[in-house]
Amino acid sequence: MANPLRIVVVEPDAARAKEITDGLRDSGWPDIQVIGETNALARNLADLDPDLVLIDLANPSRDALETLSIASGAKQRPVAMFVDHSDDELTRAAIAAGLSAYVVDGLKKDRIKPVLETAIARFQMVSQMRAELDAAKAALSERKTIDRAKGLLMQARGLSEDEAYGLLRKTAMDQGRKLIDIAEALVTASDLLK
Amino acid sequence: MRAHRINCGYVPLVDSAPLIIARELNFAQEEGLDLQLLKQPSWSALRDLLALGHLDAAHILSPLPIAMSLGLGGLPAQVDALMVLSANGNVIGVSNTLADQMRENGWSGDFLTPSETGKHLIASAGPDLRIGVPFPFSMHSELLYYWLGHLGIDVGNQLDIRIVPPPQMADAIAQGEIDVFCVGEPWGSIAVEQGVAELILPGAAIWAFAPEKVLAARRDWITTNPDLTRRLMRAVARAAKWLGDHDNRMMAAEVLARSEHLDVADDIIDRALAGRLIMRRRAFAQQVPHFLRFHGGAANFPWRSQAAWIASNLAGRMKLDRSQAIQIAKSCFRADLYRDYLSEISVDMPGASEKLEGALVHPEAVASERGELILGPDAFFDGQIFDPNAAG
Numbered sequence: 001m002a003n004p005l006r007i008v009v010v011e012p013d014a015a016r017a018k019e020i021t022d023g024l025r026d027s028g029w030p031d032i033q034v035i036g037e038t039n040a041l042a043r044n045l046a047d048l049d050p051d052l053v054l055i056d057l058a059n060p061s062r063d064a065l066e067t068l069s070i071a072s073g074a075k076q077r078p079v080a081m082f083v084d085h086s087d088d089e090l091t092r093a094a095i096a097a098g099l100s101a102y103v104v105d106g107l108k109k110d111r112i113k114p115v116l117e118t119a120i121a122r123f124q125m126v127s128q129m130r131a132e133l134d135a136a137k138a139a140l141s142e143r144k145t146i147d148r149a150k151g152l153l154m155q156a157r158g159l160s161e162d163e164a165y166g167l168l169r170k171t172a173m174d175q176g177r178k179l180i181d182i183a184e185a186l187v188t189a190s191d192l193l194k
Numbered sequence: 195m196r197a198h199r200i201n202c203g204y205v206p207l208v209d210s211a212p213l214i215i216a217r218e219l220n221f222a223q224e225e226g227l228d229l230q231l232l233k234q235p236s237w238s239a240l241r242d243l244l245a246l247g248h249l250d251a252a253h254i255l256s257p258l259p260i261a262m263s264l265g266l267g268g269l270p271a272q273v274d275a276l277m278v279l280s281a282n283g284n285v286i287g288v289s290n291t292l293a294d295q296m297r298e299n300g301w302s303g304d305f306l307t308p309s310e311t312g313k314h315l316i317a318s319a320g321p322d323l324r325i326g327v328p329f330p331f332s333m334h335s336e337l338l339y340y341w342l343g344h345l346g347i348d349v350g351n352q353l354d355i356r357i358v359p360p361p362q363m364a365d366a367i368a369q370g371e372i373d374v375f376c377v378g379e380p381w382g383s384i385a386v387e388q389g390v391a392e393l394i395l396p397g398a399a400i401w402a403f404a405p406e407k408v409l410a411a412r413r414d415w416i417t418t419n420p421d422l423t424r425r426l427m428r429a430v431a432r433a434a435k436w437l438g439d440h441d442n443r444m445m446a447a448e449v450l451a452r453s454e455h456l457d458v459a460d461d462i463i464d465r466a467l468a469g470r471l472i473m474r475r476r477a478f479a480q481q482v483p484h485f486l487r488f489h490g491g492a493a494n495f496p497w498r499s500q501a502a503w504i505a506s507n508l509a510g511r512m513k514l515d516r517s518q519a520i521q522i523a524k525s526c527f528r529a530d531l532y533r534d535y536l537s538e539i540s541v542d543m544p545g546a547s548e549k550l551e552g553a554l555v556h557p558e559a560v561a562s563e564r565g566e567l568i569l570g571p572d573a574f575f576d577g578q579i580f581d582p583n584a585a586g
């Protein structure tokens with residue numbers, strides 16, 4: 001049996017990182033390290049010398065990994081995005097789950113595929129949890145701003161709540177902007193005029 | 195008639211303006227397109243989604259389609275540049291400590307003196323220069339290599355290039371992780387506003403007409419969708435022309451500033467659009483000629499000689515066959531489609547698709563189809579001229 005794959009998960013959120021690494025360990029890959037700090041990412045990764053790097057597609061620090069793909073030092077092994085053209089569904093599923101995987105040159109596909117399938121399932125789970133949380137937070141903060149804007153209009157112009165909302169919506173449509181942007185502008189302006 | 199949907203990726207920067215304006219001012223709609231703009235967190239993410247077919251087109255760093263087509267980087271693919279979206283627009287900045295050191299050593303503080311400023315930077319920075327750029331295959335990297343390399347730095351050994359996403363550039367310099375950055379606006383001005391850096395040079399002072407971002411698409415998509423390609427190029431060309439009109443500057447800044455796009459104060463965005471940069475906190479604004487060009491001087495024409503210049507430099511650093519790399523790069527810059535698809539909307543076309551890069555110190559009238567074209571300036575700071583056919 002070949003040496004166990006050395007896997008690095010780049011994930012600043014400790015709870016998410018744990019969900020992912022637990023899943024991989026449970027499925028039989030013990031050699032997993034987590035990098036949470038994305039400063040000096042390329043150098044830290046080169047020091048760990050992993051076979052496989054898993055990182056969120058949306059992580060803004062991903063571009064630092066690009067340096068590894070053009071590494072030319074004697075000790076460094078070139079790294080490439082894992083794309084399996086013979087299995088487009090796997091690549092699509094990874095992207096849909098928000099996962100990008102980098103593998104070192106020469107690693108066999110059949111060794112990567114099971115890791116990726118496990119990682120995809122875990123990424124799907126944590127992405128969904130985060131998306132729900134983010135959506136709930138955003139909706140709450142938008143609703144607060146819109147409520148404040150409605151309140152300001154009701155007070156200043158003697159409108160009913162429905163009329164105030166209608167006026168905000170009409171203004172947004174006329175200006176081709178989002179309702180929340182109009183509401184924010186009104187709230188900011190009113191704060192300034194106090 | 196139902197509008198055709200085009201998924202187009204972009205990274206929120208001032209130079210994504212031609213796409214944002216094409217959508218928000220309905221130039222795309224007038225071409226029968228439903229132009230969906232999908233903001234991306236990194237150049238890698240944008241590249242992967244484009245290469246794997248999740249995006250139809252993208253606002254992308256001008257050297258990236260060339261690098262991808264040469265098989266360089268994490269995910270190679272055959273990607274072409276349909277047109278140039280903007281010329282110039284980058285700034286080089288240094289930490290406050292380094293700026294003070296440069297002044298102590300006699301730097302004048304002038305914003306438009308690349309040789310003097312470069313020499314003071316090299317003399318003041320010590321043996322290793324840690325420089326932040328947004329991506330390895332970028333005009334930022336090319337300009338830095340060219341500038342410091344021609345001032346005597348051994349770019350292979352003395353430069354420590356670090357990849358830092360643009361929105362994190364101010365933080366990286368504040369934390370002392372880098373000494374210098376080269377970045378697109380608004381991120382240089384934001385570092386100035388935060389009081390963590392001083393701007394020392396605009397990219398335009400190194401090369402007066404550097405293709406910065408291009409509109410890119412996969413070659414197979416372009417071949418399969420000629421009509422959509424044509425409409426997309428027309429919409430973007432009209433948006434670029436609109437952006438070239440100074441009367442539209444305020445409105446452009448307001449649209450870009452919106453939360454779904456750059457989400458940055460419009461007065462910061464306006465500095466790049468107006469070419470009036472504030473080099474350090476509480477300093478007066480400095481007018482920079484040709485700081486960022488969306489239109490005029492054939493700014494949108496994908497010159498095959500620009501592609502050759504980029505490929506020649508990449509080949510040198512990555513140890514590729516130079517003449518082969520130049521041939522591949524030239525075929526990526528689709529001057530042919532630009533002529534075919536944009537002549538019909540009265541874009542004046544240059545007589546040739548290649549030029550000597552760096553030959554124009556002043557604007558000059560050149561041979562063109564309608565005889566109204568003025569090119570340049572396109573000079574390099576050290577006066578060198580690049581001949582795309584002598585470089586092989």
